[in-house]
Amino acid sequence: MWYMNEERQLMLNVARDFVEKEVKPVAMQIDRTSEFPMKLFKRAGELGLLGVTVSEEYGGLGGDQTTLALIMEEIAKSLPVLTVAMGAHSLLAGGLLDMLGTPQQKNKYLAPAASGEIILACGSTEAVGGSNQIEFTTRAVLEGDEWVLNGGKVLISNIGVADVYVVLAITAEKIDPVTRGGFSAFIIEANTPGLNVGKAEHKLGWHGSATGSISFKNCHLPKESLLGPLGGCMQAMFVSATAEFLSCGPVSLGVAEGAYEMALKYSMEREQCGQSMFDRFQVTRHKLVKMYTEIESLRSLVYSTYANRDQGELCLATGRMLKIKGAEVSEYVSREAIQLFGGVGTVVDTGVERFWRDAKVMAIGGASVEALMDNIATLIKNKMV
Ligand SMILES: Cc1cc2nc3c(=O)[nH]c(=O)nc-3n(C[C@H](O)[C@H](O)[C@H](O)COP(=O)(O)OP(=O)(O)OC[C@H]3O[C@@H](n4cnc5c(N)ncnc54)[C@H](O)[C@@H]3O)c2cc1C
Missing domain, CATH: 1.20.140.10 (Butyryl-CoA Dehydrogenase, subunit A, domain 3)
Structure with missing residues (x-):
């Protein structure tokens, strides 16, 4: 194939071996039980598959996007849901941390995420509709040195298993209907009081992706939980x-x-x-x-x-x-x-x-x-x- 080179082939071989020996034998069982593929996820972290494009400074492989695509394709041939959990972790939540995080935030969250030590989830969708952000209501207000979050998100992947949630909340009076300015991203650790995690839904497919609701009731966060510019994460x-x-x-x-x-x-x-x-x-x-x-x-x-x-x-x-x-x-x-x-x-x-x-x-x-x-x-x- 024109897009193959030695480095990509090496990583593809790692993924192939992982799929053949560890993923294939349990793929049907995960679909049947809808259990989050925790063991496989952690193993993917050990093999470097969760931090393919993350820079080496933050524990990733510093690889290219094509390598990531080859790995995703290989895993999806046997267990598509594992790539879904990886996508929510590495691309959605991990992507925001990578782009918006301070060096301290990246050391604390991105590096352990790249090795699979911690699991990430990304919460944007609300009950009013995934792309209907202008009617979202989850809001964060700064009170003294803390942010206080109220609201809720639905259909979020990796709930319950995530150690850290990256969540979008309104921090402005009004959302700009064109630029969607007024939204900020926050890092919320799973054990934060006021964060309630629902049950994983029983879905048509993607069994095991642990998709469901999370809500915030007077959820107090340290000031440094803000990820990226205030009102400008969109x-x-x-x-x-x-x-x-x-x-x-x-x-x-x-x-x-x-x-x-x-x-x-x-x-x-x-x-x-x-x-x-x-x-x-x-x-x-x-x-x-x-x-x-x-x-x-x-x-x-x-x-x-x-x-x-x-x-x-x-x-x-x-x-x-x-x-x-x-x-x-x-x-x-x-x-x-x-x-x-x-x-x-x-x-x-x-x-x-x-x-x-x-x-x-x-x-x-x-x-x-x-x-x-x-x-x-x-x-x-x-x-x-
Ligand atoms: C398995 C699963 C995992 C998910 N994981 C995550 C996650 O990790 N994080 C997260 O934030 N969200 C997640 N989502 C939510 C997902 O992003 C939304 O389901 C999706 O954006 C659609 O929004 P909705 O379900 O509210 O449908 P609605 O907005 O109610 O839309 C219903 C239908 O109306 C039409 N429609 C809606 N909006 C438009 C538009 N703008 N233009 C044209 N047609 C439109 C479409 O046909 C659409 O299917 C997940 C969803 C599923 C099913």
Whole structure:
């Protein structure tokens, strides 16, 4: 592949070995029990997979974005939810810490996050709608030397298992409807009085991502919990969210490949009238070729976008496109994979339908693809693509 080099191959080998020996054997069990994959998450930290792009100064590998994409793709082939937990930790919360943190904050939170010593979560979404920030109500008020938070967040990943939450709150009189100025980010340790953590929801897919609500009732935080400029965190949030949308490209690619590989193997092995389904039915062959074509088209988009990202481009529009296209391709390929299995494809223990459930959530979790299309339209209108 044109995007491979020796360093990337080395890290990919580490991820492959981890997936083969430690992730694959428990993937079905995690989907069935919805347990957060704590052991795997910690192991990923030990292997450096949680701090791939974090600078070496803060305990990361100082690697590039393409390396991260290769690792995400590899893990998602077997256990997509692990990449989701990694995304909330490293890209959303970790991204904000990296961009906005003071050296003290980075030493205290980013470095142990990169090694997996602590787990991070990022709370933005409120009950009024993920992209409807102008109606958010979670507010932080400075009282003497402390910030006091009140409000609540919904559908937040890594709740309960997180040691630290990075949370968005209003600190201005009014939110600017255009720039969304008036929001600030805060670092909240999990044991802070006034922070209440709800139960993980039972979801269609991404079983084990520990997604649910958190709320704040007179939650007192030290003044130094403010992360970044007062009232001015939205630009960084846009960038860290873009990193998460970008990662949906390789994750979707992995989901599609996982489902395709199962369907191909099954179609070659299952026989009727002395012939494999692959040899017997043209429609089976054509479905597989179409699935393969979609996968390879997505691969091109993913790695050309990551190459641009490695050249310093923010990829605001193309990053969002990766999430949109990735959700579409992974949902299509995994749906067709179930179809090629016939009746047993609908049986949970077969292990193919979980890819479709995970793909479906991809189109909503983190941001709905419709909201992202509107973002891209705005970027086009403002000549920012
Ligand atoms: C599994 C999972 C994990 C998540 N993890 C996190 C997390 O870690 N942190 C976090 O902060 N949030 C997280 N979220 C929340 C996620 O960001 C929101 O679910 C998403 O932004 C959609 O918001 P909503 O659910 O409020 O839907 P709504 O805003 O109610 O939207 C419903 C539908 O209306 C349409 N719509 C809404 N807004 C627009 C728009 N602007 N333009 C066009 N159409 C629109 C879309 O079709 C959308 O699907 C997670 C969600 C899920 C499902």
